[in-house]
Amino acid sequence: MRKTIFITGCSSGIGRITAKHFQQKGWNVAATVRSNPEQDTELNSLDNVQVIALDVTKEDTIQSAVQQAVERFGKIDVLLNNAGYGSYGILEATPEQAMRMQFDVNVIGTLLVTKNIIPIMRKQQEGIIINISSMGGKITLPLGTLYHGSKFAVEGLSEALSFELEPIGIKVKLIEPGMINTNFEDTVMKNLNIDPSQTEYAPFLEKVMIAIQQAGSGASEAIVVAEKIYEAATDNKKQMRYIAGADAEEIIAARKQLDDDSYLSLIKQNWGL
Template structure:
């Protein structure tokens, strides 16, 4: 029996790489994105359904899940991948942007999961994989909103791990490090206010260091391979660091006290 995965945020980066990998492995793929009319590569693949899903649009979530079930008859794995990062001094960020950050990365993930769970429950099992980040276990400067959402994803996933086990559903977290995607471009939403002069030296130092750190990240395919392993290893393991950088940093965080680790992050950013 051919298994089916539904992926949010499939238009680029990790989502696209994962859709292609699962297709290569013989899965049915429901590749969702906000603007499917712009997609050409995935639509040409057999057993791939490209359809609209915007995690801030409840109707689109319901429609995408329904379309996937109508096309393939089942969903075995949900990959909650859609997300973005709002960075900047908290004083400078409008509250509507703060709400969007949580709506996309947390509320949209929860609503999509809720839309798929009835099918998984009735079918007797499946897997929910949430893309977290090293940013769900460690923090970087000026990432109050982004890190808040990823810490939330870590906590809600761990709690869901208990309750969904009772219906045969595994919950898993994939934790990428720095990934060579357009996250630093289209998905990196930086807000600043030059009139807040007290923050500007800090902001400029951060932006210089961030540009250097973003170079040479893991390829999205590395994360896709970790997602595939999480989906197919038939264990109840919860967390999967993705790539050597994430593995090393998360191990370092677990073994280090707050003052030492945070001091190291400050030094890395020149603060």
């Protein structure tokens, strides 16, 4: 019997590549997008793929999407909480709305989707919940106050949740990607919160922006993450964390070996601060 994966954030990037990867492996895929699922001709053309509207900030759409997936496929074996984005910038220049949206999507959205999938897995007495974190959930970089805060939260909620779900047959796992070739620099610039009138930050911002422009050189392709997700979904291990990307392997390993002062000094040196 085919297994079924329910994925959030399939409009682009990691979510989309993962949906296609699991479909090619013979899985049923409930691929959710924020709006207009009928317009996704690529995913809709694939066998055993159901494209469903879901906004992780709106619980009624989550409930509807879960119901549709179960009606189509009968069960959900794996949940992939992938939907998310990064908001970067100077905290003083960041509007409250941007702060709330970062956590509503990356943290509250993950919790809401998980909450609505658990009853299905509880009745099945099995299931795997895979949350997309980041190496940014283990280390921090300049301008990432909101993004890193949200991913550190995903790390903590996943680990804590595992205690209550393991006794009822549900595993919780984390994927920690490094830099992925999905236009990181453009994304940072699009969501960058700065105020030109706050001139005191100008020297810092100039140095950071130069470093960001150079940051994508070691990025992995999204398929690297999709393959790691597939491994987590199928390896039958109790392993919780899976690192995706050579840069993430290196950086997370280095962070484990350094105390706080040494790590912060290293980042400042590498970023020219």
